[in-house]
Amino acid sequence: MTATVRGERDTVGLAPPGPGRPWHARLLGPAAFTAIAVLALVVAPLALEPFRLGLLAKYLCYAIVALGIGLAWGQGGMLTLGQGVFFGLGGYAMGMYLKLHDAGGHLPDFMVWSGVEKLPPLWVPFGNPVFAIAFAVAGPVLLALLLGTLVFRQRVRGAYFAILTQALAAATVILLVGQQGLTGGTNGLTNFFDLFGQDLAADETQRGLYLVVAAVLGLLYLVARQLVRSRFGRLLVAIRDGEDRVRFLGYDPATVKTVTFAVSAGMAGLAGALFVPVVGIISPALLGVVPSLELVVAVAVGGRFSLAGAVLGAVVMGYAKTSFSEQFADGWLYLQGALFILVMTLAPKGLLGLAARARDLLPSRRRA
Template sequence: MIKRHLPFATVAVIALVAAPLLLEPFRLGLLAKYLCYAIVALGIGLAWGKGGMLTLGQGVFFGLGGYSMAMYLKLTEAEGGLPDFMVWSGVEELPALWVPFANPVFALSMAVLGPVVLAVVLGTLVFRQRVRGAYFAILTQALAAAMVILLVGQQGLTGGTNGMTNFFELFGQDLAEDSTQRGLYLVVAGVLGVLYLATRQLVNSRYGRLLVAVRDGEDRVRFLGYDPALVKTVTFAASAGMAGLAGALFVPVVGIISPALLGVVPSLELVVAVAVGGRHVLAGAVLGAVVMGYAKTAFSEQFADGWLYLQGALFIVVMTLASKGIAGVAQTVAGRLRSARAT
C-alpha cells in the first residue's frame, strides 16, 4: 500500500515543498504554467489514452475556462466601468453576456460548466451516431479552428486577436507580488494533484475498465448491453472540465488569454506532449506536458526558429520509434532490468 503511493508522494513533496523554496519566482511562474497545461494533458490522457478519443479541440475548453476567468478579472478591475479593451474598440455599454461574470462564483463555475456542457452536447450528437476515431478528431479540430475565428471576429466582446491581458489583482491580491504568484503555484499544483488522484481512481474503477473496453472494442461493449456513447460522453465531458479549470488557473498565472493560445496548433501541441510522455499512462501525460513546456521555453530562448524544426522532428521520431512515449520506454527499461536481475 505504502509502496504503491510512494512515487506520487515523492513527486508531491518535490512539487509542493522543494520547488517553491528552490526556484526563483520567474521559474516558479513558468512551472505553474506548465502545470496548468499538465491539467489539460491529464484530461487528454484520460480521453485519448484510456478512452481512445483523440480530441484535437482541448484548446477550446481551455479557452472557455480562460475567458470566463479573464472576464471576471477585467470586470473587478473596471469597478463598474467598462474593461479597457472595450473602450478602445468603441463599445459603449457592457454587453449582456458579460454582466453575470462580475460574480466570482458564477465566473468560476462557468469556467468548468461551460466546457462540460459544450462537451456533453457535442459528445451526445457525435457519439450517439457512432461517429468515432478520425471523424471525431477532425470535428474537434474544426471546432478549435472555428472558435479562434469567432473570438478574433468578436473584437468588442473578446478583445479580438490580442485577447485580454493587464490583470492586476485576484480576490484582492496583487498579481505582481511574488507571494501571490507562489500561492497561485501551490493552488495549481494542488489542483493537479487532486485531479490526478481522482482520475487514477476513476480509471481503476469499474467505469474505467468499461472505458478501456470501449476503446478496444466498442461494438463488443455494445453487444454486452452497455451504452458506449454514454461512457464516451462522460469521459469527454470530464476531460473538457479539466481543460476549462486549467484555463481559469492559467489566466492569473500567466496574465494573458488570447486566441493564439487555444487554436488548432496549441491544441495539437498538448496532444503531442501527451504522446511524448506516454498516452497509456496518466502520469506519462502529466510528465509529457511539463517536459514539452520546459523544452519549448528552453529552446525558444536559444533559437526561436529552430524550435519548430525540433518539435516537428521530435514528433516524427516519437511516433515512429517510441509510440508509447517516455512512460513506455521507462516501462521497457524497468522490465529489462527486472528480468536481468532475475536471471
C-alpha cells in the first residue's frame, strides 16, 4: 500500500490536489504545466518558421516515444533500452507505403539500384495506407506482447531485461543493414514526395503534420495519465516498488508488465509512422542502440516518475541537441553529456523534480 500511494503521488503531479493549495503550488502544478504546453503548441505554428516548426514536430515525435518509456520505466520499473525497434517498425511501415505510392506501380528507386526485378511479397500489403498505418501500431504491439510473454513469465527483470531489449535493437539494425534490396540497407528509406495527395515539401503540409503530431501527443498523454490514475496504474506502481509482494497478494505481475510494455511499444510505433513524413527518412541509424539510449536519457532528464516529465525531457533534449550542434559543431556531444550529468546531479528526479523542490522552498501559507 505504501508503494502504491507513493507512486500515485509522483504520477499525478508536483503539487497536492485541492483548492487550498498556495499560489506557487498552483503555478508549478500539472494543470498549469498542461495549459502552458497547450498554449505553446497552438502558438508555435504562428511564431516559428517552417524549418523550426518541422524540428519541433520531430521533437514531439520523440516525446511520444518518451511517453511510452515513462509509462514502462517510470511507472512500471521496466528499463527498456530497445524502444528504437518499435519506433523503426512503425517508421518502416509508413516509409514502405510512401515509397510504393511515389513509385506509382513501379519498383521503388532503391530496389532498381539494387538489381531487384520484382516487388518482394513482403512489400505488397503496404501499398494500402490503412494496412500500413494499422501495422505501424499493431506490429510493435504484437512483438512486445510476444517478447513480454516470453520474458516476464520467466521473471526476467532489472538489468537483464534492459540488456535483452538492447540486444534486440542491435540485432534489428544488423538485419536491416544486411537486406539492401528489401530495406534500403544503411541508407534506409528516403526521398518521399507525396502524402495522401499533398506535397510533403509544402509549408502547409508540414504545418498540418505538426498539428497532427501535437494532437496525437496530447491525446496519448491524456490516455496514459488516465491509465496511471486507474486501479491498473496503481497496481503497476506497486509492482515497480515490490513485485514479489504483489505476487504474494494474488496478482500476476507478468500480465500487467506485458500489457504495459505492449502499450509503450504501440506508442513508439505510432511515433515512427508520424516521424517519417515529418523528417523524410527512416534508416537503421535512427532505431539502434544509441537512439534508444538517448530516449531513455531524455526521460531521465525530464523526470521519469512523471509522464509530463518524460514529454518535457524529450523536447528539451531534442532542442539542446539541435542548438549545441548548430553552435558548437566540434563539441556538442560533450555539452549534451554535461547537460545530462548536471541535471542528474542537481535533480535526480529530473527537471520536474527540480521544479517541485523549488516549490517546496517557497514560503507557503499554513494549511487548515
